[in-house]
Amino acid sequence: MAVISETIKDMKGYKLHIVKTEKFKTNTIVWKMKTPLTSENVTKRALLPYVLQSSSKAYPSTSKLRSYLDELYGANLYVDVSKKGEYQVLSFSLEIANEKFLSDPEPLLKKGMELIAEILVNPLAENEAFDRETVEKEKRTLKQRIQAVYDDKMRYSNFRLVQEMCKGEPYALHVNGEIDDIPALNEQNLYEYYKQAFTEDELDLFIIGDVNEDEVQSIAEGLLQFEERTPKSLEAVKADNVEEKTVKDKEDIKQGKLNIGYRTNILYGDQDYYALQVFNGIFGGFSHSKLFLNVREKNSLAYYVASRLESHKGLMMVMSGIEFNNFDLAVKIIREQMEAMKAGDFTEQEIEQTKAVIENQMLETLDTARGMVEVLYHNVVSEQKVSLDDWLNGMSKTTKEEIVEVAKKVQLDTIYFLTGLGADK
Amino acid sequence: MEKIIFEQLQEEMFYEKLDNGLDVYLLPKKGFNKTYATFTTKYGSIDNHFLPPDKDDSVKVPDGIAHFLEHKLFEKEDGDVFQQFSKQGASANAFTSFTRTAYLFSSTSNVEKNLETLIDFVQEPYFTEKTVEKEKGIIGQEITMYDDNPDWRLYFGLIQNMYKSHPVSIDIAGTIESISHITKDMLYECYETFYHPSNMLLFVVGPVKPEEIMALIKENQNKKEYKNKPEIHRKFEDEQIAVAQKKQVLKMNVQTSKCLVGIKAGNTNQSGKEMLRNELSINVMLDILFGKSSENYTELYGEGLIDDTFSYDYSQEQGFGFAMVGGDTNEPDILAEKLESMLMKAKAGEGFTAESLERTKKKKIGSFLRAVNSPEYIANQFTRYAFNEMDLFDVVPVLESLKLDDITKAAESLIADERFTVCQVIPKDK
Structure with missing residues (x-):
């Protein structure tokens, strides 16, 4: 039996993905829009979903729209802007109760789909412009959202690492854009961009729940139709000659944040992608990994230390919080763990243990509707058709030799340290 | 084993109280891959003054010891338990709150083995001076991590404003100074006092066969000797009704100010x-x-006083409780003033209509359905409810029964000028 069964249908201008499952008490609708990250559009694009979710023609104020959501048994509407490799992805999600668990039999899925469509295609706008007041309010909130990165030092140090490491690459852009771009945005140019995005973006609609496929398809057909398009796609650019560098910033903080970026040069869908997953798991992905054991358990240097992959850009990031004066020691220990990986200094048991935990993690992700959408969307971003069964199977077959080969490809790019004002050097 | 059916939700749950006093709940979830289990003791950061079993005098233990104990239970003579869980394909974790310490795992295979591992590691403490010393460095870094987190400082600053004598105002992890005093003997003393099965609850949710799982748990527990245990005597000083402090401003390295208004529950x-x-x-x-559908939200957002970090929450446990409202803002003083005046109007009964109540009840019922999609939510919340003698599955019927009168009375009794307090985080250069 397949771990998940996804039906994909070609619709006008977008793809409809349906996952029929009885395990949830709600149905989930997710609309995704994707296009390459550019410095020209990044901030506009970060603003757009927030303007769209605040009102529509039929619900011309936030309180009217939100009251209607409350009426639909607290349907949960949220938007999100994220980076997948060098694409900027907008997501509009609506999770709505399945009426079979309510004493009130009013059918809710159709209403939920109608509301998502209303927000997407029927915004509060006239004469080719959004409502001015809404745009101004959301510009103010976007500014605070961008600033918030500086206030969370764990996020900030990761952001600084990416900025230094990927200088000159689109990936260095912050997903929420730049504060300096905000003043120039207005109800006209944002509306113009809205039309452009709906003409050019790659569009996908996901419906997860105890639904009838034909019914969902016919509702979607009635609500959402766009011009056909060939979405812009990026050629993967691989970094060849990586020159290692160290960057330090000083801030008034109590704990040093150490972030290290590596180039893996392996992308989702590549032959050795599965081996990369296992490699990351042995090296730093879990609480049985080398980083956790050596940096935390053996040397008591940190509370958190972990590595994670950026699967569509070919990066691996290590993050940890340490005392300022433990910088040299922590970096030395992390380097030693990487050397051990390259030298094949890990056992069959570590490999098996890691595979079991990765499989567990993947299956657990599929226990949430949101997790399912994220997993399935990897195929959209990478233009692949990897089924979850192939994924799990491919991962489980990885050999030690393949993991060592992957380890040899991994190159340290940038060591970033956010240190305190009083720290040495 | 008792079977409890929830018709509307189409769920069933199994319950048994074992001979040693342990409460066991099993909730089979069809279609899910993972099984999630929590093993929780009714012992948290506030339980710092108590009478140990077989002793005549009560003891006061260092701040942060419940959390320290949680860390140390994972270490055994032959290595740490994380390793064993991951060999069995599981991921394990734990957390300490004001009133509870929970140990948990989730896994999609080897559920029986993982369950035994969970029960055994919690019931077989192994503390040595050496491993206790080693942990001080790790927890020290956990504490400094939170020191740099403005939202955490704001939250705890607000609680400290409210409570003068009650230990809820003590940071759950303690301080680097307070944990330096912790010894292995103190850990054993806390363990002996609070980790008896009669003070604990085991919850398993996932695609499990209830009869088999219950049999396994019973067999495991029958192998272990537990003395009949006297009641736990916790000591708390009397707490004043009014807040300890009306306002606190924390200067931190941030760009945006933050403001929370708190109300200490009566x-x-x-x-x-x-x-x-x-x-x-x-x-x-x-x-x-x-x-978000309220007039107050519309006004505050429209005036640029709040952004999407705005939130509100109410927490209550035996002996303490508080509401908090606020978020990031460019005008922390104006926001505090506005929120207090909105709350005072609510105390007088303004703003509550039958229509808004019905709408909000629908919203709450829907969010409960969404929440029970999550095995984590079910296990953790069920345990919290049970420790307070409440039933999580009563939420929907009680929500349905709420009348406007309940709401106006709640506002009237919760809100009071002397129980308001404000905590703000302000950029250093302002």
């Missing part, structure tokens, strides 16, 4: 149905007042 000497009704009434009240 009557928290509640449990069971009374507590559930009170808690839900206050939650519905806050939703009517500050939800």
Whole structure:
């Protein structure tokens, strides 16, 4: 039996993905829009979903729209802007109760789909412009959202690492854009961009729940139709000659944040992608990994230390919080763990243990509707058709030799340290 | 084994109290891959003054010791338990709150083995001076991590403003100074006092066969000797009704200010149905007042006083309780003033209509359905409810029964000028 069964249908201008499952008490609708990250559009694009979710023609104020959501048994509407490799992805999600668990039999899925469509295609706008007041309010909130990165030092140090490491690459852009771009945005140019995005973006609609496929398809057909398009796609650019560098910033903080970026040069869908997953798991992905054991358990240097992959850009990031004066020691220990990986200094048991935990993690992700959408969307971003069964199977077959080969490809790019004002050097 | 059916939700749950006093709950979830289990003791950061078993005098233990104990239970003579869980394909974790310490795992295979590992590691402590010393460095880094987190400082600053004598105002992890005093003997003393099965609850949710799992748990427990255990005597000083401090401003390295308004709850000497009704009434009240569909939210957002970090919440346990409202803002003083005046109007009964109540009840019922999609939510919340003699699955019927009168009364009794307090985080250069 397949771990998940996804039906994909070609619709006008977008793809409809349906996952029929009885395990949830709600149905989930997710609309995704994707296009390459550019410095020209990044901030506009970060603003757009927030303007769209605040009102529509039929619900011309936030309180009217939100009251209607409350009426639909607290349907949960949220938007999100994220980076997948060098694409900027907008997501509009609506999770709505399945009426079979309510004493009130009013059918809710159709209403939920109608509301998502209303927000997407029927915004509060006239004469080719959004409502001015809404745009101004959301510009103010976007500014605070961008600033918030500086206030969370764990996020900030990761952001600084990416900025230094990927200088000159689109990936260095912050997903929420730049504060300096905000003043120039207005109800006209944002509306113009809205039309452009709906003409050019790659569009996908996901419906997860105890639904009838034909019914969902016919509702979607009635609500959402766009011009056909060939979405812009990026050629993967691989970094060849990586020159290692160290960057330090000083801030008034109590704990040093150490972030290290590596180039893996392996992308989702590549032959050795599965081996990369296992490699990351042995090296730093879990609480049985080398980083956790050596940096935390053996040397008591940190509370958190972990590595994670950026699967569509070919990066691996290590993050940890340490005392300022433990910088040299922590970096030395992390380097030693990487050397051990390259030298094949890990056992069959570590490999098996890691595979079991990765499989567990993947299956657990599929226990949430949101997790399912994220997993399935990897195929959209990478233009692949990897089924979850192939994924799990491919991962489980990885050999030690393949993991060592992957380890040899991994190159340290940038060591970033956010240190305190009083720290040495 | 007792079977409890929830018709509307189409769920069933199994329960048994074992001979040693352990409460065991099993909730089979069809279609899910993972099984999630929590093993929780009713022992948290506030339990710092108590009478150990077989002793005549009560002891006061260092701040942060419940959390320290949680860390140390993972270490055994032959290595750490994380390793064993991951060999069995599971991921394990734990957390300490004001009133609970929970150990948990989730896994999609080897469920029986993982369950045994969970029960055994919690029931077989192994503390040595050496491993205790080693942990001080790790927890020290956990504490400094939180020191740099403005939202955490704001949250705890607000609680410190409210409580003068009650230990809820002590940071759950303690301080680097306080944990330096912890010894292995103190850990054993806390363990002996609070980790008896009769003070604990085991919850398993996932695609499991209840009979088999219950048999396994019983067999495991029957192998272990537990003395009949006297009641736990916790000591708390009397707490004043008014807040300890009206305002606190923390200067931190941030770009955007933050402001939270808190209300210290008056009557928290509640449990069971009374507590559930009170808690839900206050939650519905806050939703009517500050939800995204409310007039207050529209006004505050329209004036640029709040952004999407704005939130509100009510927490209550035996002996303490508080509501908090706020978020990031460019005008922390104006926001505090506005929120207090909105709350005072609510105390006088303004803003509550039958229509807003019905809408909010629907919203709450829907969010409960969404929440029970999550095995984590079910296990953790069920345990919290049970420790307060409430039943998680009463939430929907009680919500449905709420009347406008419940809401206005809740506002009237919760909100009071002397129980308001404000905490702000302000950029250093301002």
